[in-house]
Amino acid sequence: MNKILVTPSSSSYPIYFSQNFDHILEALHHHNLLHRKVCIITDHTVDSYYGNQLMDVLKRSYDDVFKFIFEAGEENKHLNTIQDMYKFFIENHLDRNSLIFALGGGVTGDMAGFAAATYMRGIPFIQVPTTLLAQVDSSVGGKVGVDFLQHKNMIGAFYQPTFVYVNLSTLKTLPQKQLSSGIAEVIKHGLILDDNYFSFVESSTDLVFDLDEAILEKIIQRSCELKASIVSQDEKELGLREILNFGHTLGHAIETLLNFELLHGECVSIGMVGAAYLSYKKNLISWEILKRIEKVLQSYHLPIRINQLESEEIYQQMLLDKKVKNNKIKFVLLSSIGNAVRVGDLNEELIKSSISYLKSDVQ
């Protein structure tokens, strides 16, 4: 199996790439994770496609395989679902030696990881991402948690999986809208870290929508490499890791205010346009680059404007961003395609001008 190593300060773990679930047993054996109770956490949709596939493979080596299934969707990413997980763990006598599998998208990975991080003060977990977004971003790096009072990821932890196991073939059943949502994070990786990668993604639209296996594998592995390199340098977001939040300052505010009507990647897409506009206003990038970024996002059917919210409510919501210090909103901007800068001294008027831009017509 191909693999990429993630080396944050607290641990070191591989991301394995495969075309099925069969090889997961080899990985579990290699990591000395046999002989214990295991529990798959998944949502109803993913369960209907892959729940039994993973269960059947695990049953070859484990006597006790449990499955906890919740209703799919961001609106269920909250503490009540986590409580239900704890109850299920206790009812089935999961202990410190037990192992959790997060089978699904980012919602599943974030919640299963948080439950694993906190149950009995921490039990091991494996990420088995099945959306493009989870395969390129959320399964790597150990940010786990839930939304609270609808504010994004307000309660959580940094807790790394023992390994990540990507079964690339699961993308065959993923709805196109979800594929686009994942591409938003891929475009983010290119914009902040790698101009060649950005150009490659820019020119691969048709192949991505055709689910070309070679292209998707290349994209997933490159995004994992880029994300791994950042979280390996700054696991707990003390500085550098903030660049992975490009587009999220505005994006999370929009996601919350729209009550999760838009997908995470769709909100990040709008947020990246806002941040690119600020980069243009600060003379960091040209108008042409701003337009090029908008065009790529549009080519992947991602939204680049938001009309239905008031500037003031977006601004107020951004004040709850996790990068805020002493009431100062910190933005990740671009100094070119492939290079990000963290900027903490933008004034309210300038920030609000980016919101006005997002409410303007596309030129």
Ligand SMILES: NC(=O)c1ccc[n+]([C@@H]2O[C@H](COP(=O)([O-])OP(=O)(O)OC[C@H]3O[C@@H](n4cnc5c(N)ncnc54)[C@H](O)[C@@H]3O)[C@@H](O)[C@H]2O)c1
């Ligand atoms: N921890 C991190 O570093 C990080 C990074 C990025 C995003 N996130 C979080 O991830 C979440 C978004 O993740 P997501 O987009 O994967 O959402 P998701 O987990 O809700 O999955 C999207 C939808 O696709 C369905 N699905 C999943 N895999 C499928 C498959 N193979 N075939 C068919 N349907 C499938 C799910 O049932 C769900 O309805 C957000 O909560 C976001 O905040 C976390």
Ligand SMILES: O=C(O)C(=O)C[C@@H](O)[C@H](O)[C@H](O)COP(=O)(O)O
């Ligand atoms: O891994 C990171 O760091 C990221 O910021 C990746 C983001 O794509 C992701 O959406 C993350 O969950 C955002 O974290 P938050 O700390 O802003 O809630």
Ligand SMILES: [Zn+2]
């Ligand atoms: Zn994100």
